[in-house]
Amino acid sequence: MIAGRSRKARILGSIGLYTAVAAYVIFALFPLFWTLKISVTPQSLLYSEGITMWPSSATWENYKTVLRATDFPRYFLNSVIVSVVTAVLVTIIASAAGYALSRFSFRGKTTVAVILLLTQTFPLVMVIPPIYRIMGELGLTNSLTGLIIIYTAFNIAFATFLMQSFFDGIPKDLEEAAMIDGCSRSQALRRVIIPLTLPGMGATLGFVFTAAWSELLFALMLISSDSQKTFAVGLLTFIGKFAVDWGQMMAASVLALIPACLFFGFLQRYLVTGLTAGAVKG
Amino acid sequence: MAMQSTAAMTPQQERKASSKRRFSAAFEPWLYLSPALVLLLVVLVVPLIFGVSYSFRKFSAFKSEYVGLAQYKALLSDPVLGQALMNTLWWTVASLFLQFFLGLGLALLLDRPFFGKKVVQAIVFLPWAVPSFLSGLTWAWLFNPIVGPLPHWLFALGLKSEPTNILSDPATAMWGPIIANVWFGVPFFAITLLAALKSIPSELHEAAAIDGANPWQRFIKVTLPFLAPTIAITVMLRTIWIATFADLIYVMTEGGPAGSTNTVATYIYVSAFKTLDKGYASAVAVLLLALLILYAVVLIRIRRSLVRYS
Numbered sequence: 229m230i231a232g233r234s235r236k237a238r239i240l241g242s243i244g245l246y247t248a249v250a251a252y253v254i255f256a257l258f259p260l261f262w263t264l265k266i267s268v269t270p271q272s273l274l275y276s277e278g279i280t281m282w283p284s285s286a287t288w289e290n291y292k293t294v295l296r297a298t299d300f301p302r303y304f305l306n307s308v309i310v311s312v313v314t315a316v317l318v319t320i321i322a323s324a325a326g327y328a329l330s331r332f333s334f335r336g337k338t339t340v341a342v343i344l345l346l347t348q349t350f351p352l353v354m355v356i357p358p359i360y361r362i363m364g365e366l367g368l369t370n371s372l373t374g375l376i377i378i379y380t381a382f383n384i385a386f387a388t389f390l391m392q393s394f395f396d397g398i399p400k401d402l403e404e405a406a407m408i409d410g411c412s413r414s415q416a417l418r419r420v421i422i423p424l425t426l427p428g429m430g431a432t433l434g435f436v437f438t439a440a441w442s443e444l445l446f447a448l449m450l451i452s453s454d455s456q457k458t459f460a461v462g463l464l465t466f467i468g469k470f471a472v473d474w475g476q477m478m479a480a481s482v483l484a485l486i487p488a489c490l491f492f493g494f495l496q497r498y499l500v501t502g503l504t505a506g507a508v509k510g
Numbered sequence: 511m512a513m514q515s516t517a518a519m520t521p522q523q524e525r526k527a528s529s530k531r532r533f534s535a536a537f538e539p540w541l542y543l544s545p546a547l548v549l550l551l552v553v554l555v556v557p558l559i560f561g562v563s564y565s566f567r568k569f570s571a572f573k574s575e576y577v578g579l580a581q582y583k584a585l586l587s588d589p590v591l592g593q594a595l596m597n598t599l600w601w602t603v604a605s606l607f608l609q610f611f612l613g614l615g616l617a618l619l620l621d622r623p624f625f626g627k628k629v630v631q632a633i634v635f636l637p638w639a640v641p642s643f644l645s646g647l648t649w650a651w652l653f654n655p656i657v658g659p660l661p662h663w664l665f666a667l668g669l670k671s672e673p674t675n676i677l678s679d680p681a682t683a684m685w686g687p688i689i690a691n692v693w694f695g696v697p698f699f700a701i702t703l704l705a706a707l708k709s710i711p712s713e714l715h716e717a718a719a720i721d722g723a724n725p726w727q728r729f730i731k732v733t734l735p736f737l738a739p740t741i742a743i744t745v746m747l748r749t750i751w752i753a754t755f756a757d758l759i760y761v762m763t764e765g766g767p768a769g770s771t772n773t774v775a776t777y778i779y780v781s782a783f784k785t786l787d788k789g790y791a792s793a794v795a796v797l798l799l800a801l802l803i804l805y806a807v808v809l810i811r812i813r814r815s816l817v818r819y820s
Contacts, residue, residue: 245622252616254635259693261646266657270532328542335536340543347554349747349806351754353798354777354799357564357782357791358557381553394677406726442641444757449783460643467647474657479643494638496632500705505699510765 260485267291267478274474290479299309299454300480301461308371308487310458311440314379318387318436319429323378326391329418331400348385352446370453378450379440386430391500394428395421431498434491441488459484511560564792574789581793590769591777591794598773601684602753605691610745612692613699620700621707638697646761649690677763680770687759687771691752698743707733708738746809750802774798 266274268286278281328447329341359378368374387449402424403416444460451457457465465479495502533573568577579692584749620631637645650657676682677815710733718728756775759765765780767773774794782791 242624245619245624248615248619249624252619252634253630254747256637258650259645260636260640262652262659263648266651274657279662299712321549324542324803325546327540332535332539334539337539340547343550344546350554350558351750351775351799353754353756353778354555354561354795355557356779357788357795358560359553360782360787361564362529362557362560377549378553381549384549436807438639439642442643444641444643445760445779449779460641463647464643472652477647478651481647483642488639488641492636493632495639495763496635499635499638501703503701504565 263478263481263485265483266474269475271473271475289477291483294476294483298466298476298480300459300462300466300483302455303459304483305455306372306457307441307459310375310379311437311487313376314383314440315332315433315437317380318383319391320433322384322387322391322432323386323425323429325384326393326395327421329388329392330395331403342386344385348389352382356445356449359446363450366424367452368446370456372456374450375443375447375458378446379443383436383439387436390432390435391428391503393423394425394431396496398424399429411455426505428498431495431502434495435502438488438491537607545677555663564789565796567789569789577789581790582797585797586791586794590772591774593769594772594774594777595610597684597769597771598753598775601688601691601759601773602749604616604684604688605752606693606745606749608688608692609695609748611740612696616696616700617703617707617736617739620704635697635701637693638701642694642755642757643688643761645694646687646758649686649693650677653686663749678767680768683763683767683770683798687762690758690762691755692756694695695748695752702740702744703737706737711735742809743814749805753802754798 239481265282267282267290268288269277270285270289273283273285316327320495327336363369363374363378366374368377398421403413403420406416406420407413443458443461447458448464451461463477463484466480467477521533526616565581566576566578567574568580597664616634620627620634631770636692639787640648652660654677655673655675656659661675664676665673677686714732715728718732723731749769752771754772754775757774758777759771759773763771765776774796778791778794782785
């Protein structure tokens with residue numbers, strides 16, 4: 229009798245578990261699925277079929293138009309340039325800073341860590357008015373260089389903590405052993421530490437790339453010429469101009485999603501380290 | 511110079527070399543830190559100081575003049591700012607509450623074994639990787655009755671009398687960005703809380719189960735105290751982050767209709783960028799920073815008194 233009840237409870241429990249899991253999966257996927265669905269719906273069926281789960285005939289036409297007849301390939305390239313350069317710069321600078329915080333004890337170390345932590349929690353809207361003006365005076369509006377400088381600075385603190393945690397994960401004995409065997413500190417760094425932190429550097433690259441790829445407000449404020457627009461800015465101005473072409477808009481969105489998803493797949497392993505190091509990063 | 515490395519050094523040379531080593535040991539970490547620190551100084555700290563000084567100036571097309579506290583006086587009688595402060599409070603509290611509890615629920619689910627867990631985990635964390643402007647646009651489209659299903663479903667359920675866009679009604683517009691923000695932010699809480707859950711020693715749960723504690727008691731007495739430090743820090747940082755997060759609202763409603771979704775963050779952005787009133791925007795930004803610091807101080811105080819109490 230008791231065994232029977234507990235079995236029933238267990239079945240009910242696992243039904244509850246799978247229902248909850250299914251609800252979360254649907255909530256996470258549905259918006260993306262819908263964007264994909266509209267992007268392959270022919271313009272003619274968009275209004276006639278109403279709200280359906282899948283159009284009666286799908287098409288790649290919207291993607292072809294976006295790739296051939298609009299400026300999106302240019303925007304895509306600009307975003308790739310900005311994100312890749314930012315990610316590389318941040319990873320180099322943050323690796324150096326993270327190495328210093330992990331391997332040296334020196335006066336002022338706590339102060340440096342606190343300052344980094346403060347800039348990390350710092351609301352970026354604070355610097356919107358001054359940056360808009362300063363960049364204008366320096367002639368860095370409408371330039372990808374301006375964006376790269378800003379994004380690099382915004383991501384440094386988070387990436388430094390991330391790199392520090394990766395360096396902390398490598399036992400000090402390893403490089404000490406190498407140094408006893410006659411390596412200098414820089415040789416130990418090059419032959420022992422860097423090869424072991426390469427995966428960590430890869431993760432940092434990925435996180436910074438994703439952050440730079442997603443940034444909208446500063447890009448929207450600083451870039452107005454068509455040739456320098458990033459994908460986010462291009463998409464928003466596209467909406468302003470051709471608000472009716474739903475299919476093309478969503479096809480462009482799906483294209484913008486691809487790099488982010490690729491990096492996400494690669495970053496899965498590092499999500500916990502990354503999000504705890506940069507507890508404030510989106 | 512070449513001599514130094516070959517043969518034994520004179521005491522003088524040795525002293526020189528060791529002081530050089532000491533100097534480089536003190537200097538080396540700063541060498542590695544300097545690019546990061548210089549960049550932060552130039553791109554964040556200097557503009558911050560400029561921003562504070564802007565708040566005492568009035569900007570017009572070609573010149574700016576010192577006006578003392580006039581901008582701050584204007585803040586006090588600005589009805590748009592008053593509404594924006596209330597909107598910020600509602601936006602932050604509602605987003606945080608839903609993100610946190612849905613995130614906690616997800617973390618507890620993912621802490622149990624079930625079939626297909628790896629795939630599920632990848633899918634439910636995916637919204638975190640979606641750029642925020644795309645999250646905003648995607649949800650704005652879902653709420654749009656022309657291409658999105660949500661107005662029709664709400665109508666079919668009897669929650670709305672007509673299948674219209676909730677984003678164009680001042681009474682309901684804020685729900686749009688809040689839901690998008692929850693979608694985007696649940697993975698963050700789920701991931702950090704899941705990491706904290708995994709660090710709970712399983713013996714504790716087993717011991718509590720042997721003592722006859724039911725799952726709810728085990729959650730309250732074992733799980734929650736272990737999660738508390740993580741919860742405290744993530745909730746604090748997340749509050750600051752959400753309160754100043756303008757992307758989703760800007761993309762979905764630009765603060766409208768009739769200012770019903772205008773938060774302090776979007777107000778700063780729009781006044782600095784669209785209306786070009788940098789002095790006033792800076793004064794609002796200083797006010798926001800002051801409020802956030804106040805919030806952090808109060809929260810840290812409360813936490814400290816709780817720790818002392820227990």
